Amino acid sequence: MFEFKLPDLGEGIAEGELLKWYVDEGGTIAEDADLMDVETDKAAVTIPSPVAGKVVKLNGKVGDILNVGDVVVVIDNGSGGAVASAPEPAKTEEAAPSAQPAAATQAAPAQPAAAPAAAQAPADRKPGRPVPAAPATRRVARELGLDINIVPGTGPGGRVTQEDVQAFAKGGAPSAADAAASDTSQAAAERVEFGETGGIPFYELETLPDFDAEGPVEREQIRSIRRKVAKKVVSSMILVPHVAHMDEADVTELEAFRAKERKRREGTPGGKLTLMPFVMRALASLLKKYPQFNASLDPHRNEIVYKKYYNIGFAADTPRGLMVPVVKDVDRKSILQVGSEISELAGQARDGSIEAGNLRHGTITITNVGPIGGTGLIPTINYPEVAILGMGRTQEKPVVRNGEIVIRKMLPLTLAFDHRVADGAQAAYMVTELVHLLSDPNQLLLEA
Template identity: 40%
Template sequence: MSIEFKADNLGDGVKSGDVAAIMVAVGDVIQAGHIIMEIETDKAVLPLPCDKAGKVTQLLVKKGQTITPGQAVLMLDPVAAGVPSMNGGAKSSATAAVASPPAKTTNTVVATSAAALAKAPLPASSGRDLPLPAGPATRRLARELGLNLASISGSGSGGRITLEDVARAAAGSGGGSGRVVEPPLPDFSKYGEVERVAFSKLQKTSANNLSLAWQVIPHVTQHDLSDITETEALRKRFVENAAKGSPKVTMTVLAMKAVVACLKEFPNFNSSFDSAKGEIVQKKYFNIGIAVDTPNGLVVPVVKHVDQKSILELAAELTELATKARDRKLQLADMQGGTFTITTLGGIGGTSFTPIVNYPEVAILGMSRSQKQLQLVDGNVTERLMLPLSLSYDHRVVNGADAARFTVKLCNMLSSAFSMLIG
């Protein structure tokens, strides 16, 4: 008899996800814990392990399909599971022959349910495969505001989502100032060939978060240059002499350490603004998010408790997170709990930029490409390596003078590696 496997847990608070990849096919025999699919949620791409062992008899979802927690995603035949694991490769054919009558029975069952599935207008599921409880006017409003109705909880009878619920959700995400709705686009194809490329769920999430931050936070960016000639020389020497396979200490890692020292001195930079209560929530922990550019979009994994870790430990952890990010293996927990973000374009170029604060944080540090410049030192023109820093902050929480002080301290720390040791 085939049994259903349901995707019960898609992560905390996750109400739906898209099937990004299916790693098993009908006929595959899997062990418990086998990763069967990758689910792209609005936060990350998560591996979906199957907690049961058996032979996959039917896939109930397709790539690209949106699934909800508790939805059955595949059928598997637990009887068939033992066969290869008991016998290993060569002998299994004989056993398979013996096992074939029950397998046949299974096939019949599957065929029947497949026929039922084909008839049903929506994929069969054991659970709450119902349309969202909202009337046409409510659905239209949500669509026009670009809100996902599934993420809005209904206040009406039976969980019905009302127009007011949608309006409230829009106000919540738009900072109460009313969200600007983009006017319709012109028909670009009038002027030449165009191609429409779908946004991935990840891109949509980034886009929403960035718009939100831009609309809610009055942004100011403080620019400065840090003379990192000596620090960079020390860093290079350290990296060259480091044992093979030891984690790479980059300027970003050093910046993390320096930033934490600054955050300790200026606690408002390590806070969130609770506008409803009119309070600043200062955090006594120091978790630094690092923006990582991946082929699938921008993600921000978070290094936790940076203040309690050595530079080498931070370097190792950052390397691991960046790899996970590029391989789309980040877990939700890897991206939560940040208090400040660092984004670097140093590997690419540029002299300065204005990063957008990662809401609900209140500040973000942008690092551009360090460059050799002529500087006057003690009346002599000398070549110095200068790192451009751009600190964007929430002007509601941080005033300009403090931002300048923060940036100056940061520049000084990065200039003098010694200060980082005692900072």
């Protein structure tokens, strides 16, 4: 008998929604044949069977939320006896691409002394190998009901310390809230009760009115991406004191340049020059000067983590909901290259083929509602990042230049940032510089 546990699906991913079984109970499966589709926070992955044999039991039905480490399938592989504690399948890495974590962890030692070494991400761990942790630490994890395999280690070589386990249990661990959430999906009609609401004055969960009494309604389970978005924005709005700084960039010349180049480069990679790669590239260069906007606040260590890599996410509206693909190392790429990656990633996000690794490790996010419309917006920070840049619609507006009213193309910009980490003056300085860069393509050429 072989008990197959849901393997590590990538850094920090503790669960996934079961989308599809490729086998039935009683059926047979070949080694490496497709076993199941699981949708994690943002991407769907196909998981192959690590062994060949007869499928004895499938633990879960389509729509269930499965936790990493749960036994999902029991396969009779002819080994007869002992229920093998599943070694991670060799293909896990393929199924859950770990993408760029190397950049994140390897950059750690180069960080300034004040910054902590980045926690070694579980995705870096080699499948099938036990997590490095002392016996007493493992016992603490068991006491807390935690799977130590998903706890990031801060010790040498990624060793998990007792402090790591305790911090994980207190922090973003798959705790009561997650358990409650997965309960809802298992029993659709079951009501989830919440305990104390943290002693916030005036705060209580209001009882919902009887919607059905007013007319027909349709109910939909909050799952996968919707749930992830909900969790992210709640964390962001409750934990992060948001401040929004607004400005307008005169992009008349940039737009003229862009239109010309776009025509000339039609059909070449990155040739579909949108405004986004220009803004992204300009922002990347400014983040080096204003590192507090390319950071994260670590409440467990009472530290601000300044990242020395510039991975910029962009909000993409996809059929499955909001996704944030990440362009890695924007500071080291040309505008054309950034543009071509944006269109490639956006396409993958829309058709669902995007790898989990390309949805992670962002250090700041840009959201552009311009193509849809809007004179401006106050975006919500993509926690645990520190800032998000919102772009409104570029419009021709009457503006005063040298005492005269002229028509210029104006791009509304909003930088929402975490006031715990940065102050308004810094935001104003950075956005002012951003406006200058975008107003003058030559400056962009020189400085970005």
